[in-house]
Amino acid sequence: MDFDDTPDEAAFRARVRALLEEHAAELVHLDAGEEAADAGEQEQALRRTQRVLADAGLVGVSWAREHGGQSGTLAQQAIVNQELARARVPTLINHIGLGMCGPTVVAHGTPEQHERYLARLLRAEDVWCQLFSEPGSGSDLAALRTTAVRHGDEWVVNGQKVWTTLAHVADHGILLTRTDADRPKHAGLTMFIVDMHAPGVTVRPLKQLGGQSDFNEVFFDDVHVPDSDRLGEPGEGWRVALTTLLNERVAVGGxxxxxxxxxxxxxxxxxxxxxxxxxxxxxxxxxxxxxxxxxxxxxxxxxxxxxxxxxxxxxxxxxxxxxxxxxxxxxxxxxxxxxxxxxxxxxxxxxxxxxxxxxxxxxxxxxxxxxxxxxxxxxxxxxxxxxLGLPPEPREDKTAPFDGVRR
Ligand SMILES: Cc1cc2nc3c(=O)[nH]c(=O)nc-3n(C[C@H](O)[C@H](O)[C@H](O)COP(=O)(O)OP(=O)(O)OC[C@H]3O[C@@H](n4cnc5c(N)ncnc54)[C@H](O)[C@@H]3O)c2cc1C
Missing domain, CATH: 1.20.140.10 (Butyryl-CoA Dehydrogenase, subunit A, domain 3)
Structure with missing residues (x-):
């Protein structure tokens, strides 16, 4: 790979730089030296920043046009990221939506779900969060215990998630649940898109050492989720979650x-x-x-x-x-x-x-x-x-029904 910009990439970079200058007054900047706004104003300013960038074609550059993106290359997306950093624009508010939830909806969603969710995600009209970890399942994610039980065209969700980044500002989340405890743990999971404003969803921010609250506990008490918001087939939740996790690892440092x-x-x-x-x-x-x-x-x-x-x-x-x-x-x-x-x-x-x-x-x-x-x-x-192909540790929990495994 050539590390210098090709002539096309250099032209693209110049265009991005010009757009960022043109819209500078509408964007939040890291060292603007402005009075610290309250959390609500800050959230609105960050949503506006992403919306302005999206309307200028600078968000979801490598996403397909049919999903609201620009059908650009990953190199172009990397150039936009570099220019945003150079212009001291903070991390986009919907970074979990862009890096993890969105690609999962693209890969596993129905055309109706694409239509309903993706363009709004790109413009930060809806902010997204990822509802996977629970108090008893982090590394061993497939041991999660939040349940979804089907009632006709709806599912009823009960349980608790934790460490949910951005849940306190999110409008939607991708939610991994257990729908069949009689099957082995990876086989009994189902993924949903959940409305974070639905009755029965309670978000409690966790206070961190530095005083800020980036992540939350989220409680689900009889939350009704329509079957049309199921992401992938029942029992296929692990496969859907792997898409999210692999994208997360690329988005974070990979x-x-x-x-x-x-x-x-x-x-x-x-x-x-x-x-x-x-x-x-x-x-x-x-x-x-x-x-x-x-x-x-x-x-x-x-x-x-x-x-x-x-x-x-x-x-x-x-x-x-x-x-x-x-x-x-x-x-x-x-x-x-x-x-x-x-x-x-x-x-x-x-x-x-x-x-x-x-x-x-x-x-x-x-x-x-x-x-x-x-x-x-x-x-x-x-x-x-x-x-490396080394032998895995022996594990009974992969094949036995989830309800029969010691915990
Ligand atoms: C900044 C931050 C943001 C996060 N945001 C989100 C989010 O938005 N949504 C979400 O769902 N979750 C989120 N998480 C949670 C994160 O996914 C979990 O913290 C992580 O998966 C680890 O799980 P755990 O905290 O339960 O630790 P545990 O799984 O209990 O691990 C404890 C220790 O045991 C070790 N360990 C565990 N299993 C093994 C093993 N098999 N072999 C060797 N060592 C092992 C671990 O490495 C660790 O050192 C976030 C966490 C952080 C820190």
């Missing part, structure tokens, strides 16, 4: 993105800070910088190769798990090296170039990203079994 802090920003920081260190500390800093740069660049270029394979019609497979593992590991090495260079200044946000504490914030945020969508240990299991 696409070769830098997860917030690039190796170039680390190099700029090092150019300023390393000469100020003692000779002994310079040696240690250079080692940390070398390790971080090698890991980050290897991840970036491997991610480009994966994008190339996907853009030629491939699907994200188990290698997406390796990508997510390498991506989060590299990003953590970059953040650690930056914090090490900054010392106390990292905590007080006194770094160069208008540093607002981002090195320390990223260092604190990345361990969570290494858990979300598959922990490092679980990803290593997948790589061992599905990429």
């Amino acid at each position: 696409g070769g993105n830098d997860l917030g802090l690039s190796v170039e920003s680390l190099a700029a920081l090092a150019a300023e800070r390393v000469p100020q260190l003692s000779a002994e500390r310079q040696v240690l800093a250079r080692q940390a910088l070398g390790r971080a740069a090698v890991a980050a660049l290897a991840n970036r270029y491997t991610g480009y190769r994966r994008y190339t394979a996907i853009s030629k019609g491939g699907l994200p497979g188990p290698e997406a798990s390796a990508g997510k593992l390498a991506g989060t590991t590299a990003a953590k090495l970059v953040a650690d090296a930056g914090v090490r260079l900054l010392g106390d200044d990292a905590v007080y946000g006194r770094g160069p170039d208008g540093d607002d504490g981002r090195w320390q914030r990223n260092q604190a945020w990345l361990p969570g990203i290494a858990i979300a969508g598959g922990t490092n240990e679980v990803l290593r299991n997948i790589i061992g079994e599905r990429v």
Whole structure:
């Protein structure tokens, strides 16, 4: 793969840059220095930002036109992502919808579901969340216990989800439920699209260490879901969920993105800070910088190769798990090296170039990203079994009826 823009890509990049300048006044920017708005105003501003970008053709670039996208290439989508980062536009509010829920609806939804949901998702008229994890099932997702029971043309849902990012602002979610406990655990699951404003849905934000609430507990008490909102066949929920999980692993680190802090920003920081260190500390800093740069660049270029394979019609497979593992590991090495260079200044946000504490914030945020969508240990299991062909651990729970398995 050629890492420089082709003439077409360079022209596309110039067009994207011009569009971002044209619409700058309508977009939220990370360092706009505006008064901190309350959460509701912030949410509306982020929804507006995504809507403006979507109307300018800059959201869902690689999605098919029939689904509201631009039928562009993944390289074009990567260019848009780079230009959004350059223009300091924050992560799009509907990032879970765009990265995970939307591709799942595209792959498994009916034409009516496509029509009803996808264009609104792209414009952030509806924000989406992913309702998979439960208090007793995270890594062992297929052990989930939220039930959906069929009554004619409806299903009635009862149970609890947890760690649901964005549920407090979401309009819809993709919801994985157990519909048949007499079958082995992976075979008794069914996926639905759920209206987060439906009677019986209760969302409780979880307060994090830093004071913010990014994720939630969600309770379902006799929530009625029409059968027309079932995503895939009854009992096929695991297959549908795998589409979501593989897209999540590509979206998180597997696409070769830098997860917030690039190796170039680390190099700029090092150019300023390393000469100020003692000779002994310079040696240690250079080692940390070398390790971080090698890991980050290897991840970036491997991610480009994966994008190339996907853009030629491939699907994200188990290698997406390796990508997510390498991506989060590299990003953590970059953040650690930056914090090490900054010392106390990292905590007080006194770094160069208008540093607002981002090195320390990223260092604190990345361990969570290494858990979300598959922990490092679980990803290593997948790589061992599905990429290297090592024998799996013996498990009775894969074949026995779910209700008969010890828990
Ligand atoms: C920032 C963040 C955002 C999230 N957003 C969402 C969301 O939007 N929607 C959603 O549904 N969920 C979300 N999650 C939940 C996430 O998917 C789970 O946290 C994750 O799958 C791990 O599950 P768990 O927390 O129950 O940990 P557990 O599964 O209980 O794991 C505990 C420890 O045991 C290890 N372990 C477990 N099984 C094995 C094994 N077989 N072999 C070796 N080690 C093992 C794990 O690696 C881990 O270290 C989010 C989590 C985070 C941190």
